[in-house]
Amino acid sequence: MAALRSLLPCVPGLLRPRHGCAALRTFAAGAKFEYIITEKKGKAHNVGLIQLNRPKALNALCKGLITELSQALQAFEEDRAVGAIVLTGGEKVFAGGQHGSGSWAVRGAV
Numbered sequence: 381m382a383a384l385r386s387l388l389p390c391v392p393g394l395l396r397p398r399h400g401c402a403a404l405r406t407f408a409a410g411a412k413f414e415y416i417i418t419e420k421k422g423k424a425h426n427v428g429l430i431q432l433n434r435p436k437a438l439n440a441l442c443k444g445l446i447t448e449l450s451q452a453l454q455a456f457e458e459d460r461a462v463g464a465i466v467l468t469g470g471e472k473v474f475a476g477g478q479h480g481s482g483s484w485a486v487r488g489a490v
């Protein structure tokens with residue numbers, strides 16, 4: 381999963397939460413995200429599901445979405461109960477690509 385995170389666009393100033401930081405504590409407490417939905421699935425709750433949830437913009441990758449996605453990936457990665465992470469997009473499209481007004485650089489191919 382570290383490999384997947386490394387494919388995420390490189391956003392200047394992107395919050396990269398560290399162990400025990402406030403962002404991860406909020407995530408662990410089940411806080412709602414604005415641009416993604418997270419759930420633990422499976423009988424053993426061992427599958428971390430992340431769904432992109434910015435339907436009005438066809439899940440275009442804005443800074444907020446990328447920040448939340450990075451936080452969710454890290455939190456699931458650090459959850460010993462989670463053995464797999466599934467990332468899904470929208471019904472119509474997975475994602476509309478980089479947000480149209482975005483001025484941030486992208487590292488690697490997505």
Ligand SMILES: C/C=C/C(=O)SCCNC(=O)CCNC(=O)[C@H](O)C(C)(C)COP(=O)(O)OP(=O)(O)OC[C@H]1O[C@@H](n2cnc3c(N)ncnc32)[C@H](O)[C@@H]1OP(=O)(O)O
Nearest residue numbers: 435436437438439440441473476477478479480481486490
């Ligand atoms: C290194 C990486 C680079 C990249 O990521 S390059 C790719 C960048 N992305 C794009 O060029 C795709 C741009 N979007 C489109 O071409 C079209 O969309 C689609 C073909 C994906 C779908 O077309 P349709 O079904 O007609 O939907 P709609 O009315 O165009 O879009 C619905 C709403 O979604 C917003 N939206 C879609 N993609 C983006 C985007 N990339 N950035 C910001 N907004 C986006 C629109 O504006 C609109 O919103 P509103 O209803 O308010 O006009």
